[in-house]
Amino acid sequence: MRGYQPQAAEHMLLYLMRHGIAEDRSILGSDAERQLTQRGTLRTAMVAKGLEKLGVKIDRIISSPYVRARQTAEIVGRITRHEEEIMLDERLVPQGRFHDVSDLIVENDDVERLMLVGHEPSMSEIISGLCAGGNLMIEVKKASVTAIEITRLRPQAEGTLLWSLPPKVFEGISR
Numbered sequence: 497m498r499g500y501q502p503q504a505a506e507h508m509l510l511y512l513m514r515h516g517i518a519e520d521r522s523i524l525g526s527d528a529e530r531q532l533t534q535r536g537t538l539r540t541a542m543v544a545k546g547l548e549k550l551g552v553k554i555d556r557i558i559s560s561p562y563v564r565a566r567q568t569a570e571i572v573g574r575i576t577r578h579e580e581e582i583m584l585d586e587r588l589v590p591q592g593r594f595h596d597v598s599d600l601i602v603e604n605d606d607v608e609r610l611m612l613v614g615h616e617p618s619m620s621e622i623i624s625g626l627c628a629g630g631n632l633m634i635e636v637k638k639a640s641v642t643a644i645e646i647t648r649l650r651p652q653a654e655g656t657l658l659w660s661l662p663p664k665v666f667e668g669i670s671r
Contacts, residue, residue, distance in 0.1 A: 508646040510601065510626075510655065511547075511554065511611040513572065514619050516540035516639040518564040527590070528562045539639045539663050540568050544575035546666035547641065554578050555607035558600065560588035560614045568639070569613040590615035594625035598653040605649055627657040637662040 517536030521527060532540065554576060559569035561584040569582045587596040592614065604610050612622075616636055624632040626644055636642070642660040646653055 508601070508605065508607070508649070509609045509658075510644045510646050511552065511609070512619055512622060512636075512642045512644065513543075513568065513611060513613045514636045514638055514640055515560075515562075515565040515568040515613060515615060516543075516571075518638075531563050532567045536564070536638070537567070537571065540571045541575060542670045543639050543641060543663055543666045544572040546661075546669035547572070548576050549669055552576065553609055554611045555609045556580060556583065556604060557611045557613065558583045558585050558588065558604070559612075560584070560590075560592075561586060562589060562615065565613045565615060569611075572611065572613070588612055588614035588618070590618055592618040592622075594618075594621045594630070595652065597622050598625065601646060601653040602649050623657070623660070626653055626655045634660070636660075639663045639666075641666075 516532045516539050518530045518532055557569050557573055557578055559565045559582055565588065566584065573582055585600055587600050619636040620634050623634055623642055624630050640660065640662045643658040644655040645658055646655040648654040
């Protein structure tokens with residue numbers, strides 16, 4: 497896992513991250529405005545430190561515009577010393593569709609290592625669509641990271657699941 501690089505220039509390494517623990521829905525009226533809790537912020541920072549220890553490099557980070565996802569992306573960017581501005585894209589909202597995110601991946605084929613930060617249930621759908629033609633049942637925990645080697649970009653992105661790590665695994669890595 498350490499310092500993994502895609503095997504060929506036409507391949508891309510994609511990291512999918514679900515946002516950290518956020519405020520309860522009943523506290524706010526707008527789902528889009530929910531922020532990370534203190535625990536969510538700390539856990540996200542721990543995961544980002546684990547990514548750094550694993551040697552993960554990210555060329556571009558694109559996040560859902562929802563506050564909790566944006567905060568997650570900002571924490572990861574800061575800890576991994578990502579220098580580019582974090583981009584926001586509506587296709588990464590909770591009800592985002594696989595085909596739209598596939599288009600987003602294709603639109604970013606100028607980078608070798610891309611991170612997308614989003615929500616459930618769309619993260620599960622994206623992983624399933626990329627790696628199993630939509631036939632994989634997977635639950636993505638908050639603040640978890642999944643690495644996929646994109647092996648084909650057109651007509652639709654397709655890839656191989658390399659690893660998927662929940663925050664508990666990052667606890668041991670980031671120590």
